Amino acid sequence: MIQRRPLWALAFVLPAVAIYLILIIYPLIQGGWLSLTDSQIGNAGNFVGVSNFAHAAADSTVRKAIVTTISYAAVVVIVQNLIGLALARALYNRPRIRRAVSVLILLPTLMSAVMAGFVWSSLYSPDGAINVLLRTVGFGGVTRVWLGDPSTALWAIALVNVWMFCGYSAAIFLAGYMNMPAEITEAATLDGASGFRRFWSVEWPLLAPALTVNVTLALIGSLKVFELPLVLTNGGPAGSTTTLSILIYQKIFGGQGTFAYGATIALILLAIVVIFAMGAQTVLRRRERRI
Amino acid sequence: MVLTSSPVHTKIVRRRRARRPISTRVGDVLLALAVFLILLPFAFTVLTALRTRADVAANPISFPRAVTLDNFVQVYAKINYGVGLINSVIILLGSLILVIVIGALAAYPLARITRGWTTGIYRIFIAGSTVPIFVILAPFYLLERDFGLLNSYQGVIFGYTALNLPVAIFFYTSFFRQIPEELEEAASLDGAGPLRVFFLILFPLLRPITATLATFLTLSIWNDLVLPLVFLQEPSMQTVMVNAYNLIGPYNVDPTVLFPAALLGVAPLVLVFILLQRQVVSGLTMGAGK
Numbered sequence: 001m002i003q004r005r006p007l008w009a010l011a012f013v014l015p016a017v018a019i020y021l022i023l024i025i026y027p028l029i030q031g032g033w034l035s036l037t038d039s040q041i042g043n044a045g046n047f048v049g050v051s052n053f054a055h056a057a058a059d060s061t062v063r064k065a066i067v068t069t070i071s072y073a074a075v076v077v078i079v080q081n082l083i084g085l086a087l088a089r090a091l092y093n094r095p096r097i098r099r100a101v102s103v104l105i106l107l108p109t110l111m112s113a114v115m116a117g118f119v120w121s122s123l124y125s126p127d128g129a130i131n132v133l134l135r136t137v138g139f140g141g142v143t144r145v146w147l148g149d150p151s152t153a154l155w156a157i158a159l160v161n162v163w164m165f166c167g168y169s170a171a172i173f174l175a176g177y178m179n180m181p182a183e184i185t186e187a188a189t190l191d192g193a194s195g196f197r198r199f200w201s202v203e204w205p206l207l208a209p210a211l212t213v214n215v216t217l218a219l220i221g222s223l224k225v226f227e228l229p230l231v232l233t234n235g236g237p238a239g240s241t242t243t244l245s246i247l248i249y250q251k252i253f254g255g256q257g258t259f260a261y262g263a264t265i266a267l268i269l270l271a272i273v274v275i276f277a278m279g280a281q282t283v284l285r286r287r288e289r290r291i
Numbered sequence: 292m293v294l295t296s297s298p299v300h301t302k303i304v305r306r307r308r309a310r311r312p313i314s315t316r317v318g319d320v321l322l323a324l325a326v327f328l329i330l331l332p333f334a335f336t337v338l339t340a341l342r343t344r345a346d347v348a349a350n351p352i353s354f355p356r357a358v359t360l361d362n363f364v365q366v367y368a369k370i371n372y373g374v375g376l377i378n379s380v381i382i383l384l385g386s387l388i389l390v391i392v393i394g395a396l397a398a399y400p401l402a403r404i405t406r407g408w409t410t411g412i413y414r415i416f417i418a419g420s421t422v423p424i425f426v427i428l429a430p431f432y433l434l435e436r437d438f439g440l441l442n443s444y445q446g447v448i449f450g451y452t453a454l455n456l457p458v459a460i461f462f463y464t465s466f467f468r469q470i471p472e473e474l475e476e477a478a479s480l481d482g483a484g485p486l487r488v489f490f491l492i493l494f495p496l497l498r499p500i501t502a503t504l505a506t507f508l509t510l511s512i513w514n515d516l517v518l519p520l521v522f523l524q525e526p527s528m529q530t531v532m533v534n535a536y537n538l539i540g541p542y543n544v545d546p547t548v549l550f551p552a553a554l555l556g557v558a559p560l561v562l563v564f565i566l567l568q569r570q571v572v573s574g575l576t577m578g579a580g581k
Contacts, residue, residue, distance in 0.1 A: 001472075001475045001476060001478075001479040001485065001488060002399060002400045002403050002404065002475075002485055003403055003404055005485055008400075008485040009400035009403075009404060009409070010400075012396045012397060012399055012400050012485070012489070013396075013397045013400055013401065013409075013412060015393045015396060015397070016393050016394065016396065016397035016416075016456055016460065017397070017412065019393065019449070019452055019453050019456065020415075020416065020419065020453060020456060022434075022453075023431070023434070023449060023450065023452075023453035024419055024422065024427060024453050024454075026430070026434070027427035027430035027431045027434060028422070028426070028427055028430075030430035030433070030434070031426060031427055031429060031430045034429060034430060083325070086321075086325075087322070087325060090318055090321070090322040090325075091322075093315075093318070094319075094322070101322075101326055102572070103568060103572065104326065104329075104330060105326060105329050105330075106564075106571070106572070106575070107329075107330070107333060107561075107564075108329065108332075108333070109510075109575070110510065110557055110560045110561060110564055111514070111553070111556075111557050112513070112514030112515075112516070112532055112556060112557070113514070113516070114514075114516050114532050114535060114536050114556070115514075115535070115552075115553040115556045115557050116553075117539075118535070118538075118539075118549035118550065118552060118553040119332055119336050119549070119550065119553050120332070121539075121549065122545075122546040122549055122550065123332065123335075127351060128351065128546075129335060129351055129352050132351045132352050133352060136352075163329065163332065166329070167329060168575060171572060171575055171576050172575070172576050174576075175576040195314065220421055220423075223423070224423035224424075224425060226425065226517065227516050227517075230516075231536065231539055244425075245423065245425045248425045248428070249425065249428075252428060252429050252432075253521065259429060262429055263429045263430070266425055266426040266427075266428065266429065267426065269423060269425060269426055270422065270423065270426040273421055273422075273423055273426075274421065277421050
């Protein structure tokens with residue numbers, strides 16, 4: 001009935017649009033404007049053209065944060081989905097334990113990043129459980145201050161991210177498995193396809209929608225990662241875990257008088273998220289249609 | 292007949308199980324190992340939280356020799372858990388109600404009118420779900436400051452409402468498309484206006500998807516640190532997450548403080564999870580099988 005009442009349709013959409021315009025679209029535009037000023041602590045500031053962007057382009061901290069963020073996202077997206085896919089396939093083939101186990105491995109997903117950070121900052125600490133365990137089993141030489149070593153800190157954080165969400169990724173792949181048309185999987189069984197061949201030519205193509213969802217979610221989530229590095233390392237050691245989100249937070253609220261510069265880096269983050277998310281979406285959706 | 296055939300049947304089943312290929316058994320072991328590793332940090336957290344500080348300091352990895360709840364009692368007071376819990380629940384409920392009502396209202400015409408201006412609006416909403424909070428944090432802060440919303444529950448609630456409207460509209464729009472239009476037509480022939488039709492006929496039909504959406508939103512709002520951290524400075528208004536976050540000092544990695552805090556923070560969600568398992572799983576995997 002709403003189709004024949006255009007004014008009512010407008011009224012129904014209005015609250016959502018108003019909130020969205022005021023709280024998302026306007027701040028986006030305002031952020032664009034702020035990045036063209038020299039605002040220090042949120043004051044209006046003077047128009048300075050693109051000098052913030054020029055500054056950012058030459059700023060090695062920003063460049064390093066971009067590399068850090070993208071390599072973090074790449075590792076998380078790949079490892080998390082590989083583990084999630086393996087778990088989902090194992091559970092799909094074991095119907096009796098499927099439900100119980102898929103619920104159990106979702107537990108870390110319930111944890112907030114702050115809480116997961118608590119648990120892992122203790123596990124990773126110099127005399128924490130991981131190092132003690134390594135020493136006990138005779139790998140004392142491998143022990144290190146996992147979060148205090150610039151060569152391991154970022155990957156240690158990525159591992160926490162994977163731990164939190166591999167069960168989630170598995171749940172999405174499992175939903176994809178459960179949605180496979182029975183005729184096709186039965187035909188594959190009758191043809192005697194098994195093992196890798198069955199996975200590669202039957203299951204993998206049919207999992208395309210689940211893969212799209214998983215990659216998109218993991219990509220967006222890991223490109224804007226903030227709480228984990230904040231709690232585990234606060235961006236250190238030596239800036240090795242300063243992701244773009246951490247950098248923006250430091251510039252805006254760190255009392256450095258760099259409010260406008262923070263807004264500039266925020267736009268760089270937006271550009272990166274949009275480019276990667278849209279790129280992945282385009283490639284994956286095209287693949288879905290081809291299949 | 293049933294009696295005679297059943298032993299044969301069991302024999303076949305037994306033989307089949309004995310012949311399970313090696314690759315399947317290797318898979319069993321790997322799966323068990325993976326699940327064990329995923330759950331290990333949890334088990335370790337619970338077991339360590341129950342031990343005394345001296346015991347943990349002497350031997351970081353061990354089963355509790357004597358179970359104590361002292362750590363929980365101390366952390367409970369330290370992070371002002373009771374007050375934080377109330378604040379978190381106020382913010383959560385306020386955001387849920389706004390997101391659900393406003394999102395469902397908007398989704399109705401967006402789902403029913405598939406030509407013209409509605410598709411554009413729908414696309415803009417969906418695109419908005421990719422905008423990271425950090426991109427709009429600075430202007431968002433200024434906006435809330437100018438409206439006098441800093442240090443108020445409303446400020447945070449409006450923030451969550453705006454940030455979560457895209458996902459609500461996505462959920463509800465796809466659900467509305469599955470509801471046949473005849474229902475509303477019949478009601479409108481009886482003289483009911485759009486508002487009555489929406490709230491008396493359609494909204495009750497949305498119950499299952501609303502439960503799914505609500506659990507999904509609960510996870511993300513309850514666990515969020517950024518909005519309350521930035522917009523609430525008043526300690527008496529802080530949420531559980533921010534109060535727990537404030538425990539973290541540069542050298543504070545004492546598991547008998549951090550572990551109980553982590554468990555207190557996740558406890559309400561685990562409770563929700565146990566009660567609403569089905570909704571949580573479907574909420575998290577929504578959109579995976581289209």
